[in-house]
Amino acid sequence: MKLADLAKELQISTESFIKFIQDFDLELSECITTNFEVKDDFVKFARENIIFLRKYALDLNQNKTIEDIAESIDQPTDKIAEIIKKEKPKLFDNGKYKSSVSSFGIDNQLGGNYQFIYNYFGKSTPLQDRDFIGYRDLFFFISNALEPFLNHVSVKDWGIHRPSGIILYGPPGSGKIFWANKIAEIINYDFKEIKRHFLGTTFINNEKTTFNDYLIKLMKDEKVLLFLEDFEELMGTNSDDHSFNGCDEETKEIILHNISHFEEDKILMVGSANSVQPIDKEILAPGRFDVLIPVFPPNLKERSEMLLYHMKDNLSEDALLLRILEENEAHQIPFWNAISKKMQVFSNTMLIDFTQSLKKRIRNIYLQNHSSDIKITQKMLDGALKDASSKLTDNYLNQIQDFIFDVSVNNYDDFPQRIEALKKELLHYKVVDLPNNPIGFSHNEDI
Template identity: 75%
Template sequence: MKLAELAKELKIPTESFIKFIQDFDLELSECISTNFEVKDDFAKFARENIVFLRKYSEDLNQNKSIEDIAENIDQPKDKVAEIIKKDKPKLFDNGKYKSSVSSFGIDNKLGGNYKFVYNYFGKNTHLAERDFIGYRDLFFFVSQTLEPYLSNISVQDWGIHRPAGIVLYGPPGSGKIFWAKKIAEIIDYEFKEIKKYFLGISFVDDQKITFNDFLIQIMKSEKTLLFLEDFDEIMSERSEDESVKSDDEETKEIILHYISHFEKENILMVGAANSLEKIDRELLAPGRFDVLIPVFPPNMKERSEMLFHHMTEDLSPDALLIKILEDNKAHQLPFWLEISKKMQAFSNTMLIDFTQSLKKRIRNLYLKNNSTTIKITQKMLDASLRDASSKLTGTYLDQIQQFIYDVSLNNYEDFTVRIEALKVEVEHYKIVDEPTKPIGFTHNDEIKQKK
């Protein structure tokens, strides 16, 4: 059973279930599968606790002030205000918060007794066993966008059709190809990457194949997600200042010609872009690539989880590294929190670089001393941090700044907390004594000139 079907059966909005999972920090894998199939325990919980879930849903949709919430859950106003301030919800002019603020969720964060929830979902899935770490808000945003693929309810009840094209946008190394594959998994489509050589003329079995031929052939197949990297470069808008390659212009025209047929032919095209700035506006029109999904660098909590995950990924239970990590209490998340604080605006790729560098340092010490009695020192952590920081260039920071502009313009209400947190992290790298810079970051070539 899909989540939307359970929601319809119990007469509780799907969005209420999603917010409930987030408010109570439930492990996704214990509630729903990647393609939104409801797990047996979650369905059992929902049916047995339908009265509570309906109260939760009613409260969620009410506009309420801090005073209303504090009175409702019998908690001090200042503590309620502190929780709400972190979430940055939207506020009406009359001082009441718009719907999507849950009194129950705030009460839970302030120590309210919700044991009946955790009796069902108390176990945590090991980080190494999770499909992905963090990004719950992005997962639910993506899943809601794809809801027309997951059930017929959106089409039958609301006339909302499947998107034909999606643009995943975010700075390099943020995981756009990961999310494209995750989208294919959610909707049960075959993932197929459009290689650069497909865009011109290629030869298969000595036969000349054009991109037009390629698309026609793909539309004969069943349920395919087409992934196109460098979407912003290939689909850029022609201007007086910038010319567009003839192959790219032809690719754009072919896609515009066929995209109206994609939904009928069970084709979804997903483009990956570093920025939305240069994409031809004609491509982003309704019915084309009108779904924009931002892919953020991980926040501090997610960074610590990812560091731990990448340090232990693919290791056998009796691996030497596991013993060394345990001896240093590095098999627990608190160990990684301090170093993750120093990784402001780091991409997923930079985190992997850090863990690879640290693993090599630990291994070299083991080979030198032939002993697992190794202390992971701050000096080792800082050295690995410097290695990983090599990709933290002025160009990359400019791309982060452009991303903040793009996402603030297109998805601010969806990701307010993430956007504001990323702004603070980027400020860490701003140059105070050179205010004449257009954005304020030092590029590699400028560093060389100063030397």
């Protein structure tokens, strides 16, 4: 059963269900799949608790003040104000919060008893079996952008067009190609990457082929997602900071010429960019690449989960490393929280580098004493952290700064908590003790 079908059956909006999952911090894989098939436990919960869910939906759709919320859930106004300050919801001029604020969600954070909800979801899906780790907010944001694909929203009925072009933007190593693949999976399109060597003129089987020929050939196949990296370089403008070569200019013109046919031909092009700023505004015009999706570095909680995932990934049930992890209680997320706190603004790639370095250190000790009685020490963790930090360059930190600017301009209302948390983490590297030097970043040698 699709989430939209369950929503129709219970007369509760899909938006309400999505906010409910986020408010009560339910693991996505326990509720729905990436193509919005509802899990049996969630269907059972929804049908047996329809009265509560309708109350939740009614409250969610009401504009309310802090005092209204306090009266509704019998909680102190100062505590409510503290939570709302962190969540940064949209506010009307009259002081009422828009309908994205749930009184029940706030009550849950303040210790309200909602155990009856969690009783339905007692079995947590192992990290190795999840479609992805964390990023629940990004998944729902992407799904909303893809709604014309998912629910067959008709242009004739509603005048809503399917996106022809999407730009995934974020710092290097944040997982843009992963999310491009995930978008293809969600809308059931074939994923095809346009390699850089296909741009311009190439020779295939001794036949001269231009990028225009190549693109037209791809457009003959229906339901295809075309992925293109370095999008800001290919689609930039001529300026003092960015010089165009003839091939890039030709590529841009070919894409602009053909993009009007993408929707009809069931083609979706997804560009990957480190920054939106250099991209020609003509590219971002409505009907072209007008859907911008930010891809953030993982937050503190996601880093801990990813570290555990990558430490256990591909291990057999009787793996020696797994036994060592269990003896150190490192087979559980809490073990990784402390080191995760030291990984401010780390990319997904840096997390993988850390786990690879740590695995090698553990194996080296095993090769020395041939015993699985190995303690994972702080020195080992710090050594692996130092190795992973090699990619934490001034250039990378400046790219994080540029990303914060981009996402604050384009998507702040969609991700206020992530943006503020990322700003705070970036401050960890700001130069504060050398006022005579130019403003910049300093690599922290202690991490």
